[in-house]
Amino acid sequence: MSSSVTGAAAGSGGVGGFGAGGDDGGSNNDKRKRLAYKRLTSAQTAKLEKYIIDCPHPDEAQRRQLAEEVGIEPKQVKFWFQNKRTQIKNQHERADNNALRAENERIQNENLLMREALNNILCPFCGGPPSTDEDHELYVQRMALENAHLKEQASQNYSFNGLTEIYNIY
Amino acid sequence: MSSSVTGAAAGSGGVGGFGAGGDDGGSNNDKRKRLAYKRLTSAQTAKLEKYIIDCPHPDEAQRRQLAEEVGIEPKQVKFWFQNKRTQIKNQHERADNNALRAENERIQNENLLMREALNNILCPFCGGPPSTDEDHELYVQRMALENAHLKEQASQNYSFNGLTEIYNIY
DNA sequence: TTCTAATATAATGCG
DNA sequence: CGCATTATATTAGT
Structure with a gap:
């Protein structure tokens, strides 16, 4: 749905297509898309994710090299790392949240048991x-x-x- | 090749403030590419935030009216509400997380005290x-x-x- | 000061 | 719509 007014965003004139068209993975990509907004291919994402493990904060030189290797602009690499870091952070937060809930339940049970035990002790x-x-x-x-x-x-x-x-x- | 941002850093501070009348038309003549990304003024944001309190899920008609009132496209209104809802949700989640941490610590202390009490009870x-x-x-x-x-x-x-x-x- | 990481926000597409 | 993702703009910190 949505009245996709694709034109609006395109004002910049194509943003210089990353000629990434012929990606090795050869996955998908059949819909017509000329928008500045382009999703990365799974292969590209894989490379980036593999890289970020050892180096979460690449400097400009590293970013440039990685950009060429992956086939996107250095700018995009920069964006990707920025966003990925926040994403990872949020995931961690969410995991912590779950752990906290579990721990909380466990401790509450223990608390109840000990309360009972203390109450049952009579001289x-x-x-x-x-x-x-x-x-x-x-x-x-x-x-x-x-x-x-x-x-x-x-x-x-x-x-x-x-x-x-x-x-x-x- | 570095995409050094030579942009005017002047923006810091007041952001121009009111922009009452016709700001919409793009009084901004940027020699560079015109970006689809445009930041809302504080007045616009204020109206939207005031609206979302009573109505977090406006339908299309409401969105249209609000768009005209605020001075942005209905599409943007839609985006704004979507993003705002997730933002609020995340804030709630974070708050819950903090509350959980506090509660957890409290219970842990209580458990420790009870443990000690149980151990100190000797015939x-x-x-x-x-x-x-x-x-x-x-x-x-x-x-x-x-x-x-x-x-x-x-x-x-x-x-x-x-x-x-x-x-x-x- | 310039630089960049972190953050907030705008916008796109998918399920 | 909710959600994850991509991109831009602003703030903060060294």
């Missing part, structure tokens, strides 16, 4: 909150001290240690 | 894992029983309860 003595509570801790410590003192008294008053018996009751 | 008696452990619970119960037995024995052997003293030591 066998006071039946109250766990030892993170100061009062409870005091309570337990008193109990321990009481126990120790009782043991001591018991051992002082009796010549034998009756605790063994107690331990083995169960 | 004052056996020094082992907390009451979620079956063996530990048994151990604590035995201790409680032992304590009770010792108390009983103590009260049997002495006419007074010496525990009060113990409790008040601290």
Whole structure:
């Protein structure tokens, strides 16, 4: 659709066709197109993408050579690298986003489990909150001290240690 | 061969500002090729941005009217809305990403604290894992029983309860 | 200052 | 239309 008014953009007069017509790949290209806007062939894109891996920031000389090698104008090479860098950046951002979401879910699950675990810990003595509570801790410590003192008294008053018996009751 | 841009760098700054009346006709006489790419004035952008708030998806009729009102081609209006929508979308995505990062960090901290809390809960008696452990619970119960037995024995052997003293030591 | 990388925006074509 | 891509213009940084 769209009222393709192709004329408008062409004012520049052809932008000097890149005579790239006979590309090696020989892929596609059957529609009539004389516009300044031209899509790169898959072969050209492949070369550029292969190049950008080792050298994301080619200088002008490198760009010129690459332009000749690929068959496009140095200007286009410059544009291509600029746009490609932003594209890669966006892709990274998107990947990070996904990773973050996954990590978030994992951590949230862990969080829930730990919350539950903390809530399920109840003191066998006071039946109250766990030892993170100061009062409870005091309570337990008193109990321990009481126990120790009782043991001591018991051992002082009796010549034998009756605790063994107690331990083995169960 | 370098496509050095000898263009006037004067553009920086105000960009001319209003351009109220007839800017459209291309008062710009460029000796070079006339580019299809033309930047909108801030006033035009302002109108479009104001419009998109209430109506992000104008139909063709609305676009035509808006085009006349703003002083650009309907086609450009269409482009502008398309590009603007994706831009807004990307901005939202970025914001979400940041929010996610913050949330993630918050939860991580909370998890760390909970982990620490769980690890710090040690039985004052056996020094082992907390009451979620079956063996530990048994151990604590035995201790409680032992304590009770010792108390009983103590009260049997002495006419007074010496525990009060113990409790008040601290 | 000039240069260029990064960015924002305009415009094209495809599915 | 949404989306990716190509191209141009402007801003920022060394």
